[in-house]
Amino acid sequence: MRAGKYVKQVEGYRAFIPAPLPPLPPIAMDAELTRLLSEADHALGRLDGVTSILPNSDLFVSMYVRHEAVLSSQIEGTQSTLEDVLQFEMDAKGQEHPKDVEQVFNYVRSMNHGLKRLNSLPLSLRLIREIHEKLLQGVRGANRTPGEFRRSQNWIGPANCTLATATFVPPPVHDIQEALANLEKFLQDEKTYPTLIQCGLAHAQFETIHPFLDGNGRVGRLLITFLLCQRGILKFPLLYLSHYLKFHRAEYYDRLMAIRNDGNWESWLKFFLKGVGEVSRSATETARKILELRQKHQALIRDKASNQTNAGLLLDYLFEQPMVNVRLVEDHVKCAFVTADKLLKQFEELGIVKEVTGGRRNRRYEYSPYLALFEPAEIN
Numbered sequence: 001m002r003a004g005k006y007v008k009q010v011e012g013y014r015a016f017i018p019a020p021l022p023p024l025p026p027i028a029m030d031a032e033l034t035r036l037l038s039e040a041d042h043a044l045g046r047l048d049g050v051t052s053i054l055p056n057s058d059l060f061v062s063m064y065v066r067h068e069a070v071l072s073s074q075i076e077g078t079q080s081t082l083e084d085v086l087q088f089e090m091d092a093k094g095q096e097h098p099k100d101v102e103q104v105f106n107y108v109r110s111m112n113h114g115l116k117r118l119n120s121l122p123l124s125l126r127l128i129r130e131i132h133e134k135l136l137q138g139v140r141g142a143n144r145t146p147g148e149f150r151r152s153q154n155w156i157g158p159a160n161c162t163l164a165t166a167t168f169v170p171p172p173v174h175d176i177q178e179a180l181a182n183l184e185k186f187l188q189d190e191k192t193y194p195t196l197i198q199c200g201l202a203h204a205q206f207e208t209i210h211p212f213l214d215g216n217g218r219v220g221r222l223l224i225t226f227l228l229c230q231r232g233i234l235k236f237p238l239l240y241l242s243h244y245l246k247f248h249r250a251e252y253y254d255r256l257m258a259i260r261n262d263g264n265w266e267s268w269l270k271f272f273l274k275g276v277g278e279v280s281r282s283a284t285e286t287a288r289k290i291l292e293l294r295q296k297h298q299a300l301i302r303d304k305a306s307n308q309t310n311a312g313l314l315l316d317y318l319f320e321q322p323m324v325n326v327r328l329v330e331d332h333v334k335c336a337f338v339t340a341d342k343l344l345k346q347f348e349e350l351g352i353v354k355e356v357t358g359g360r361r362n363r364r365y366e367y368s369p370y371l372a373l374f375e376p377a378e379i380n
């Protein structure tokens with residue numbers, strides 16, 4: 001078979017041994033696939049271009065990353081929302097947090113770590129293990145083994161299914177190493193396929209190998225962003241592809257299965273490229289709205305704020321950290337507590353932020369119109 005073969009193991013179950021990448025026969029670039037590739041490329045190029053028209057792009061990139069982290073984690077059932085993550089970052093101690101918010105926070109750290117490491121390290125198995133380690137750090141649960149490839153057989157399927165009834169059984173332990181070595185080589189091959197096709201192939205292959213006991217979905221999705229950024233297709237991690245994958249989850253899994261069962265790489269790639277195109281267009285639109293919002297609130301501040309410098313600093317800060325308390329503003333604006341308090345109250349009066357907790361002690365403010373720009377993507 002083109003994508004690999006099922007091999008019966010001595011224990012009685014059948015495991016899948018993937019064929020090395022690139023696929024043979026090669027990907028058939030029919031008219032539809034060619035068109036989807038070109039559209040995805042174009043949309044991604046426009047998204048990347050947004051970073052040059054938006055001032056201080058690094059301020060809002062962190063929201064894109066958090067957004068992707070939330071959605072990618074939600075694909076396999078994590079319940080935390082964007083607001084949970086922002087609140088967690090704001091006061092990591094004391095409060096009651098939904099227990100999986102830490103996982104989402106780890107996802108953000110993994111993404112940032114990986115992007116930084118790519119300056120000095122190729123996209124390699126070593127980097128993949130580092131990412132995995134960050135992703136599962138401190139997260140409770142047996143059998144997690146952060147940063148280590150698995151040393152036992154795993155399987156994919158409905159809760160409580162067994163090896164015998166699994167939907168899919170990835171390669172046995174003794175076959176993982178070779179499959180991973182080939183994937184690593186493929187990740188570093190810059191010639192055979194356009195980067196987007198390579199992203200699609202590598203992600204699917206990674207999910208098929210399923211080299212970790214947990215976190216395979218998330219690490220595999222991070223790989224896509226890493227490849228795009230490393231190849232210079234994106235300067236910043238702005239693509240929240242998990243939005244699409246979450247919305248089309250059943251199809252996502254079916255297309256992966258069809259690669260294994262029918263060698264159908266092309267249908268998977270079409271599905272993948274369609275997603276890249278859609279999400280890129282949506283992310284570009286979000287950026288345009290961010291720009292509008294920023295201009296609107298800058299004008300409001302120019303008209304009404306009593307201290308222009310402090311107000312400007314706070315507004316910029318809100319694009320990075322749209323949930324704040326007085327103490328955070330005090331730190332960031334470098335002013336007295338009372339000044340920060342007044343500033344926030346003024347922002348509230350101007351309708352820029354909203355207070356979301358009662359009580360005098362730890363008042364929390366949200367930059368709601370900004371958060372709302374990431375809401376339509378919260379598919380539940």
Ligand SMILES: Nc1ncnc2c1ncn2[C@@H]1O[C@H](COP(=O)(O)OP(=O)(O)O)[C@@H](O)[C@H]1O
Binds near residue numbers: 220
């Ligand atoms: N047939 C399939 N059914 C479900 N998930 C699949 C299937 N094939 C591959 N996967 C991948 O496995 C991932 C789940 O694996 P898991 O190790 O639990 O990752 P995570 O903990 O990051 O969600 C999915 O997100 C998907 O990418």
Ligand SMILES: [Mg+2]
Binds near residue numbers: 076214216
């Ligand atoms: Mg999991």
